[in-house]
Amino acid sequence: MPRWLRVIRGMIGMGLTFSAGVGVVASIIAVLPWLLLGGDSGRVMIRMVVASSIWAFPIGVAFSGVMAITARGRTFDKLSLPRFAALGAGAGLLLFGVLALNAWHAWSVADAIANGTIFVLLGGGSATATLMLARRARPALKSGDESRSLGEG
Numbered sequence: 375m376p377r378w379l380r381v382i383r384g385m386i387g388m389g390l391t392f393s394a395g396v397g398v399v400a401s402i403i404a405v406l407p408w409l410l411l412g413g414d415s416g417r418v419m420i421r422m423v424v425a426s427s428i429w430a431f432p433i434g435v436a437f438s439g440v441m442a443i444t445a446r447g448r449t450f451d452k453l454s455l456p457r458f459a460a461l462g463a464g465a466g467l468l469l470f471g472v473l474a475l476n477a478w479h480a481w482s483v484a485d486a487i488a489n490g491t492i493f494v495l496l497g498g499g500s501a502t503a504t505l506m507l508a509r510r511a512r513p514a515l516k517s518g519d520e521s522r523s524l525g526e527g
Contacts, residue, residue, distance in 0.1 A: 381439075381442045384438055384442065385434075385435045385438040385439055385442070386435065387438075388434040388435065388437060388438035388441075388504070389430075389431040389432065389433075389434035389435040389438065390431065390434070391434060391500075391504060392430040392431060392433055392434030392437070392496075392500040392504070393427045393428070393430045393431045393434065394427075395430070395500055395503055395504070396426050396427055396429075396430035396496060396500060397423055397424075397426070397427035397430075399499075400422060400423040400426040400427065401423050404419035404420075404422055404423055405419070426496065429469070429493070429496065430496055430500060432469055433462070433465050433466050433469050433493065433496055433497045433500065434465075434500065436465040436468055436469060437461060437462050437465035437497060437500075437501055440461050440464070440465060441461065444461070451509070453505065455502060455505060455506075458501045458502060458504075458505040459498045459499075459501055459502045460498070461501060462497040462498045462499070462500055462501020462502065462504075463494045463495075463497045463498035463501070464497070465497045465501070466493035466494045466495070466496050466497025466498065467490070467493065467494050467497070469493055469497075470489060470490045470493040470494070473489070473493075474486060474489075474490070
């Protein structure tokens, strides 16, 4: 399989991973107030979970693209957690910038700051969780298995 095809497959996989992770976290966050306070805000919570999962996908794709360019040939052990978090936050900020260019007339300053903060936290948190999960899965390799670097797919 050509390298560019593996990179694209990895980018889509990372986007789906970010979406699934954010969906789980958003579901937990949404259910807590509903259980504690009660009420009939189920549709609002479902909308929040779905929206955050949808927005996490392009953040994951952008993050994976940057990682494919910058981390070529490195294993997960050689990547630092702060750098991973910063690249994820940068991907969230990049997506926020694209959205802000199109929504500047619809957002107030407070809305823009809140949305920017949410996207940066989504990106940084998802990237950090992804690296921690990848490092935790690393010991699953058996002694005869070959360790693959990030640039190899």
